[in-house]
Amino acid sequence: MLPHVFTMPDQPQAARKTLEERNQMDDLQRLRHSCAHVMATAILRIWPDAQFAYGPPIDHEVYGFYYDLDMRHRITPDDFPAIEEEMRKVVKENQAFERMVVSRQEALEMARVGRLGALVPRPEPSRFKLDLLDAIPEGEEISIFKNGDFWDLCAGPHVARTGNCKAFKVMSVASAFYKGDANNPQLQRLYGTCFKNKAALDEHLERVEQAKQRDHRKLGKELELFKIDEQVGQGLVLWLPNGAIVRNELQKFISEQLEKQGYSQVYTPHIGKLDLYRTSGHFPYYEESQFPPIAEREVIERLSDGNCSCADLHNALRSGEESGFLLKPMNCPHHIRIFDSKPHSYRDLPVRLAEFGTVYRWEQSGELGGMTRVRCFTQDDAHLFVTPEQLDREIQGCLELVKIVLGTLRMDDYRVRVSLRDPASDKYVGDPANWERAENALRDAARSLGKPFTEEPGEAAFYGPKIDFVVKDVIGREWQLGTVQVDYNLPERFNLSYIGPDNEKHRPVMIHRAPFGSMERFVGVLIEHFAGHFPVWLAPEQVRILTISEKFDDYAESIFARLRERGVRVKMDLASDKVGAKIRLAQLAKVPYMLVLGAKEEEQQAVSVRHRHSGDLGMQPIDEFVLRITREIAERALDNAG
RNA sequence: GCCAACUUAGCUCAGUGGUAGAGCAGCCGAUUUGUAAUCGGCCGGUCGUCGGUUCAAAUCCGACAGUUGGCUCCA
Numbered sequence: 001m002l003p004h005v006f007t008m009p010d011q012p013q014a015a016r017k018t019l020e021e022r023n024q025m026d027d028l029q030r031l032r033h034s035c036a037h038v039m040a041t042a043i044l045r046i047w048p049d050a051q052f053a054y055g056p057p058i059d060h061e062v063y064g065f066y067y068d069l070d071m072r073h074r075i076t077p078d079d080f081p082a083i084e085e086e087m088r089k090v091v092k093e094n095q096a097f098e099r100m101v102v103s104r105q106e107a108l109e110m111a112r113v114g115r116l117g118a119l120v121p122r123p124e125p126s127r128f129k130l131d132l133l134d135a136i137p138e139g140e141e142i143s144i145f146k147n148g149d150f151w152d153l154c155a156g157p158h159v160a161r162t163g164n165c166k167a168f169k170v171m172s173v174a175s176a177f178y179k180g181d182a183n184n185p186q187l188q189r190l191y192g193t194c195f196k197n198k199a200a201l202d203e204h205l206e207r208v209e210q211a212k213q214r215d216h217r218k219l220g221k222e223l224e225l226f227k228i229d230e231q232v233g234q235g236l237v238l239w240l241p242n243g244a245i246v247r248n249e250l251q252k253f254i255s256e257q258l259e260k261q262g263y264s265q266v267y268t269p270h271i272g273k274l275d276l277y278r279t280s281g282h283f284p285y286y287e288e289s290q291f292p293p294i295a296e297r298e299v300i301e302r303l304s305d306g307n308c309s310c311a312d313l314h315n316a317l318r319s320g321e322e323s324g325f326l327l328k329p330m331n332c333p334h335h336i337r338i339f340d341s342k343p344h345s346y347r348d349l350p351v352r353l354a355e356f357g358t359v360y361r362w363e364q365s366g367e368l369g370g371m372t373r374v375r376c377f378t379q380d381d382a383h384l385f386v387t388p389e390q391l392d393r394e395i396q397g398c399l400e401l402v403k404i405v406l407g408t409l410r411m412d413d414y415r416v417r418v419s420l421r422d423p424a425s426d427k428y429v430g431d432p433a434n435w436e437r438a439e440n441a442l443r444d445a446a447r448s449l450g451k452p453f454t455e456e457p458g459e460a461a462f463y464g465p466k467i468d469f470v471v472k473d474v475i476g477r478e479w480q481l482g483t484v485q486v487d488y489n490l491p492e493r494f495n496l497s498y499i500g501p502d503n504e505k506h507r508p509v510m511i512h513r514a515p516f517g518s519m520e521r522f523v524g525v526l527i528e529h530f531a532g533h534f535p536v537w538l539a540p541e542q543v544r545i546l547t548i549s550e551k552f553d554d555y556a557e558s559i560f561a562r563l564r565e566r567g568v569r570v571k572m573d574l575a576s577d578k579v580g581a582k583i584r585l586a587q588l589a590k591v592p593y594m595l596v597l598g599a600k601e602e603e604q605q606a607v608s609v610r611h612r613h614s615g616d617l618g619m620q621p622i623d624e625f626v627l628r629i630t631r632e633i634a635e636r637a638l639d640n641a642g
Numbered sequence: 643g644c645c646a647a648c649u650u651a652g653c654u655c656a657g658u659g660g661u662a663g664a665g666c667a668g669c670c671g672a673u674u675u676g677u678a679a680u681c682g683g684c685c686g687g688u689c690g691u692c693g694g695u696u697c698a699a700a701u702c703c704g705a706c707a708g709u710u711g712g713c714u715c716c717a
Contacts, residue, residue, distance in 0.1 A: 066712095074645090074646070074647095075646090076646075076647065077647075172711060172712080173646070173647085173711085173712085174645080174646070174711050174712030174713070175644075175645035175646060175711095175712060175713060176645085176712065176713045176714090177644080177645090177713055177714065180713075180714075181714085182643080182644070182713075182714045182715080186644065186645050186646095186713070187645090187713095188645080188646085189645095189712065189713080191711095191712085217709095217710095221653080222653085228708095228709095230690085230707075230708055230709090234707095234708075234709095281717085282717070285717080286717050288715090289715080289716070289717075329717075330717070361716080361717090363715085363716070364643050364644095364714080364715060364716085365643070365708095366643060366644070366645095366712090366713085366714080366715095367643090367714085367715070367716075368709095369709085369710080369711095373716085461717070462717095463717090475711090480716095546676095546677085548674080548675065548676055549674040549675055549676095550674060551674075576672090576673065576674065576675080576680090577675080577679085577680075578674090578675050578676085578677095578679085578680065579675070579676050579677055580675090580676085580677065580678060580679070580680095581675095581678080581679050581680080582677090582678095583677050583678055583679095584677095584678035584679055585678085585679085586678090587678055588678080594677080596676065596677065598675095598676060599676095600676085608676080608677080610677060615677075616677055
């Protein structure tokens with residue numbers, strides 16, 4: 001479950017737009033596309049052997065376009081100034097973008113003599129352009145765009161002159177497989193962006209810089225929320241005390257909601273027998289994304305005595321000849337065995353089994369990062385066993401939960417994706433009528449969220465349709481958080497049943513749902529959502545007491561005790577610093593409330609309250625503050641000041 | 643997994659072939675302070691690891707590990 005989603009710029013094939021779509025390309029895209037040509041021109045002047053592939057404008061938070069290329073020189077960020085310098089010259093030359101329609105023959109000839117994506121004919125053919133030409137359907141118009149000496153196979157459209165690309169920046173260099181296929185060679189991908197004017201560019205760069213300040217990896221370190229330790233392992237999150245508080249509060253909150261919705265919470269072990277996952281189909285089908293199986297000591301010893309190799313052991317486990325265990329990649333098999341531990345009447349249904357269940361997946365090393373892509377994570381998982389008639393209502397219930405929790409955190413910047421089956425394919429299990437019903441139920445549920453959603457036929461799993469919640473991180477990457485999936489497959493595989501009113505056995509339908517995905521990813525996204533300024537109920541440190549001088553240590557102790565007794569997470573700063581310094585530290589630690597204590601306060605049994613956003617709130621009786629903060633915590637209120 | 647860049651004190655970073663530096667944090671002392679940095683001292687690193695080149699390596703080369711940006715993958 002929990003597919004991680006990564007959406008990047010349109011891949012070439014998908015990018016083949018119709019003429020109409022291209023005409024609708026907005027001004028900014030047109031400008032950026034033109035800037036990509038300016039960049040290519042500049043690169044060729046510096047490195048004449050560059051072979052260009054694709055160079056589209058993209059819809060991305062940070063980047064505005066890229067151009068994929070291949071050449072001997074490896075571009076590094078040190079090269080950016082020189083590239084930009086050369087680009088400025090091209091802009092200054094104010095070359096006209098000229099469109100020229102050619103026949104396929106003519107285009108092929110240009111590519112053969114290396115004239116496309118080039119300043120002059122070259123000994124080497126324009127190999128990517130040749131390939132690109134192949135992809136253009138017969139009968140479609142083929143156009144060449146020229147600016148100065150640079151000729152490129154390009155559908156356009158472009159701005160009038162290179163002089164329009166006034167405000168640009170080369171942003172980043174990375175690599176990309178040609179045509180997005182891992183079997184193809186890797187090209188250098190140079191990202192850049194371009195705006196109408198310098199002010200707009202500067203504003204954009206400033207925004208990108210601001211966004212980086214909220215990166216959960218940076219804040220996670222600064223606020224001591226979590227760490228990933230080299231000695232523990234890649235992709236294995238250590239929740240530090242502060243992060244653990246945030247997670248705990250969230251889990252408490254979610255648990256409360258689960259109770260209200262009639263869920264039963266369960267606990268299950270982190271491993272299970274291989275046979276369990278054979279039944280579920282997870283092993284060895286998804287083998288490459290699981291940690292390798294665990295063999296029993298007795299088996300290892302017996303086989304080693306017979307000179308058995310690692311490969312033999314592996315094969316014996318794989319084939320089932322020997323038994324072993326698997327770190328669980330999903331919680332459903334365990335929950336299914338709980339459901340199946342006794343017979344069920346239709347009157348018992350729905351059975352809703354919930355667990356903050358920890359799962360392990362072998363993600364590729366290059367994909368790991370922060371808390372958003374890890375190898376061990378805890379899902380806010382649950383499995384609902386329902387009759388077909390109950391499906392609609394239960395799906396609705398799942399979305400209710402999402403609405404409540406995301407609403408409380410005011411996280412409304414997500415998109416909803418409904419994944420449906422591909423009508424043309426026959427890979428799907430389960431009765432088509434049931435699918436129809438489930439898809440309608442999911443669609444209705446999505447509609448009830450009151451947010452725009454996309455329907456994506458062909459994206460459903462083979463076992464059932466689903467609805468996903470997708471959010472963006474600070475650098476524009478999309479991550480899937482929650483998911484609600486209907487499953488017709490596992491009840492079959494485990495031969496689940498309930499006794500219906502007709503006294504016959506019936507097959508239940510399962511719903512997998514993890515409304516926030518994993519605690520790791522959710523908290524990672526949450527850190528960025530709040531920029532580390534957690535609302536009081538989530539804040540690891542809710543109040544910090546700052547004394548004016550050591551004379552007030554005793555008074556501080558009494559306030560401290562008072563707050564702690566009421567369950568408030570409070571700390572004291574009794575150092576001999578000035579208040580200004582103490583405030584600075586508390587602000588940097590993003591503590592929501594600071595209580596400044598001096599002579600005035602002690603005299604009147606009061607506290608001077610400072611809020612991290614609103615500043616000095618003045619002096620108030622301690623009782624009043626206790627009331628204020630405990631209410632704020634109980635209500636799970638957000639900072640008014642944001 | 644692939645391509646590239648990066649890895650120096652707990653943190654942020656300087657140091658490009660000649661015996662390791664700063665600020666912050668920590669500790670000690672002085673100061674007793676009113677809403678975003680009081681002053682001074684001390685402690686702290688076999689420069690990611692291993693190997694190579696060199697009279698000499700944080701610095702050059704290689705392998706490995708980790709991080710970052712992409713690509714690929716993601717039940």
